[in-house]
Amino acid sequence: METPFVRIDVDVLARNIDRMAAAVRERGLALRPHVKTHKIPRIARMQLDAGAVGLTVATIGEAEVFVAEGATDVFIAYPLWLTPDRAARLERLVRSARVSFGVDSVESATHAARTLGAAASRLEVLVEVDSGHHRSGAAPEDAASVAEAARAGGLRVAGVFTFPGHSYAPGAPEQAALQEREALRTAAAGLEAAGFVVERRSGGSTPSVLATAADGATEVRPGVYVFGDAQQLALGRCDPDDIALTVVATVVSRHPGPDGATHLVLDAGSKVLGSDRPAWTPGFGCIAGRPGAVIVALSEHHATVSWPADEPAPARGSLLDVIPNHVCLVLNLVDEVVAVTASGSERWPVAARGKNS
């Protein structure tokens, strides 16, 4: 394949999948990995074979892709606002799989139930609560009233969930995991007091999952752990050897940069790397095997790399492996990846690319 292309090391991928499966099992939790990270049915199959109880997706469109490929239990971890079209799609999905989705207000629960009509009883909902990320999610103490609205409309309430997205900062995962625990316990207690059986308390992100306490969550939904990325490296949540995905790029230009560094230009830009760039990452991505090199500027088809002055800079035409900042964006930008094993390589289609709705 011509650069830029996405390369997956299947052995590292398999090790990441097995390691997380074992770590989550040891903690007495169920693993329901978020497949928005990879969007590839083949990888979901590896996760299920390693013991995942089901899949997490972000959209109905992603659910449709994975159910068509054989998934039998999908959780759309998103506060859906149902339209008649979305309700019809959910009704079709639930003929082939167990399907649950999120509600985070009395209004959205009531609206979902009304829009689904008779199909409501075949779908499960989990009440989303806010554990400190302040994105979507009801206050934990309001979860019971949301659950009651869902039940009144005929939906089956399976439990509560939260996303501790504020775990994405240095030093933050442990505190976020504690807040997640409190939010899930408060919400679940509210539901139980209102007569619900809380089957699932769902939490977990890649940064916080290993700090998850089993008296908070019953299941966790990490996604990025399959590949790792420059954000996880910066958070200390994976090692360079754990990186299973890189974007292979060609050095197309080079010039003297400031401070004696050489500046290289790679043919991988924001249209394949994504442009997420938290303040706590060193740049717009890293170079595998070259910890001193950093992507200091990114445009659509150019990554400018500052190369350490004390290392010989690669020549034009060299191929480099870029570790993207946020790997979930990368898989949404390519139609296929090159999956490499010791015995050869093959192309895997990114079947759920672009399934935003």
Next chain:
Amino acid sequence: METPFVRIDVDVLARNIDRMAAAVRERGLALRPHVKTHKIPRIARMQLDAGAVGLTVATIGEAEVFVAEGATDVFIAYPLWLTPDRAARLERLVRSARVSFGVDSVESATHAARTLGAAASRLEVLVEVDSGHHRSGAAPEDAASVAEAARAGGLRVAGVFTFPGHSYAPGAPEQAALQEREALRTAAAGLEAAGFVVERRSGGSTPSVLATAADGATEVRPGVYVFGDAQQLALGRCDPDDIALTVVATVVSRHPGPDGATHLVLDAGSKVLGSDRPAWTPGFGCIAGRPGAVIVALSEHHATVSWPADEPAPARGSLLDVIPNHVCLVLNLVDEVVAVTASGSERWPVAARGKNS
């Protein structure tokens, strides 16, 4: 279509295309619009019908799409590093169209000529020079030696080009246009002294194009002007009425935010809006018709909007039009758009989506 989806107002689009064509014509310049912005052959056709002399693309893959749809003159404004496969693709392209591409070093020019072999004489190159953006491009005074290397290898040298990308900052476009002028003049003078006929001096970005002097450039390559976006609004380079593209999103959640504002959550995140966020834009995007509302946080499927305290916030289920920060990223994230006119709407495929190589 279900949200999030991309909506194009065809009347505004046509007005933007005509206005830029007229402004560039008045300045005595040729217009060669960059179609990486839209990736839609139908829109390229509108630009050519309005008088564009040809198209600019970023990759061979984009060139292949537009030539297959009838374009007869494409400029790949990128310092390509040719492989045998890329050379074969260029050779196929040049059977159907006039094709030019960029070189920015003696080494890449020599390598391109050698890799193309006998086909070199059918392809044109322009020498890329750096006018202050410090990305790719030779120093203007080195352009002649690059051109000589290209000529020695049998390539036809058509001229010089630059991208004044440092025009993307408040107050910067005029100064960037001056630097562009100087860089193009210096480079062209060098080529002329070495015996080249400089047919094309190519410059221009949407922020700087109207400051381009005809004694610097002969042609300009703006891209974003067809749609406008939140960056161009922040730079004062378009008005709210000029915005031709929005991402239609649903309000899925709302909560009290800090400072009395209501926080809304929309179902459009970085996987459809892109996550470019220069420090000089107010947020991760704006809401059409609501200048006080700003996207304060963005994740893959959530945009958090801070709604002005003195305006009633939309209810859950409402549709809002999001103006993305950088529209070029959006078109690379969807397979089709909804094109709306006074008489109805139709779907246009984004034929060059994902053509990164």
